[in-house]
Amino acid sequence: MNLIKSWLMSVLFFISIIPAISMAEKHHADTLTFKSIKVSENIWMLQGKGGNIALMTGQQGLLMVDDDYKVMSNALIEEVKKFGGLAKLTYIINTHWHGDHTQGNLALGSHAHIVAHDNVRARLLTSQEIKLFKMVSEPYPEVALPDVTYTRSMKLYINNEEVNIVHYATGHTDGDSIVFFKKANVVHMGDHHFSGFFPFVDLDHGGNVLHMAENVKAVLAIINDKTKVIPGHGPLSSKSDLQDFYDMLIGTSAEVKNMKDQGLNLDQIKSKGLSKRWESWTDGFISTEVWIDTLYNSLL
Ligand SMILES: [Zn+2]
Numbered sequence: 458m459n460l461i462k463s464w465l466m467s468v469l470f471f472i473s474i475i476p477a478i479s480m481a482e483k484h485h486a487d488t489l490t491f492k493s494i495k496v497s498e499n500i501w502m503l504q505g506k507g508g509n510i511a512l513m514t515g516q517q518g519l520l521m522v523d524d525d526y527k528v529m530s531n532a533l534i535e536e537v538k539k540f541g542g543l544a545k546l547t548y549i550i551n552t553h554w555h556g557d558h559t560q561g562n563l564a565l566g567s568h569a570h571i572v573a574h575d576n577v578r579a580r581l582l583t584s585q586e587i588k589l590f591k592m593v594s595e596p597y598p599e600v601a602l603p604d605v606t607y608t609r610s611m612k613l614y615i616n617n618e619e620v621n622i623v624h625y626a627t628g629h630t631d632g633d634s635i636v637f638f639k640k641a642n643v644v645h646m647g648d649h650h651f652s653g654f655f656p657f658v659d660l661d662h663g664g665n666v667l668h669m670a671e672n673v674k675a676v677l678a679i680i681n682d683k684t685k686v687i688p689g690h691g692p693l694s695s696k697s698d699l700q701d702f703y704d705m706l707i708g709t710s711a712e713v714k715n716m717k718d719q720g721l722n723l724d725q726i727k728s729k730g731l732s733k734r735w736e737s738w739t740d741g742f743i744s745t746e747v748w749i750d751t752l753y754n755s756l757l
Pocket of ligand 1: 553555629648
């Protein structure tokens with residue numbers, strides 16, 4: 458009886474762990490590979506684990522915007538082989554200092570110039586902490602630091618394209634670049650656009666929701682209905698998706714401001730919540746509660 462019982466237990470045990478293993482493997486495979494989506498004739502959007510990457514190809518070499526987490530570097534190097542390999546890599550642009558956009562600098566930095574706003578280099582030189590995600594970023598070695606920095610805006614001319622890199626102040630962080638590919642009519646928004654879900658806004662490192670909204674409004678004024686919008690996170694988007702994101706920033710800010718003006722404190726606002734209209738925006742990784750927190754603190 459005991460033998461049968463123990464045999465049965467071990468069979469049940471194996472049955473129960475098989476799905477767990479295959480789920481884990483599936484997850485593993487899903488997160489450590491890249492999917493390349495064609496955006497224009499010579500620009501691709503690479504989706505991995507962290508921020509979306511833009512990759513421009515051409516006679517004069519590859520230009521990459523952002524380079525994902527360190528754990529994705531081998532997969533990124535593999536993916537880049539499809540476009541000529543690291544030997545072709547000429548420029549990397551970091552839209553801001555966060556690790557999900559810059560850790561690839563460690564493996565790729567020796568192959569290309571890294572371009573970013575002044576404040577990105579300054580932050581990567583020292584350790585940074587994001588309390589919300591309990592994440593500490595150690596100082597980057599020289600090879601992984603931006604070696605070309607700018608203050609307001611700069612242009613790169615490569616592959617018959619004008620790449621306009623513009624600083625938008627105190628939006629998502631204190632060192633955000635938005636990258637415009639003029640001829641292709643493509644824009645990489647960095648983390649000034651989370652397409653379809655509440656964004657992370659890094660208030661501890663110079664970010665502010667109201668300024669982010671102003672910056673997005675300024676971009677909306679210079680792009681058109683045919684512009685391909687690469688968001689920092691989320692699917693390849695359009696001007697109307699960016700408009701939806703702007704409307705959400707403005708709409709949710711107004712709701713929190715209204716409650717604050719009525720004398721409600723942060724806890725009371727959280728328990729009241731936002732209107733149903735914004736329900737679908739909680740799908741991502743920032744909950745309504747965290748978003749209310751961010752809005753409340755941006756209004757201070
Ligand atoms: Zn970010």
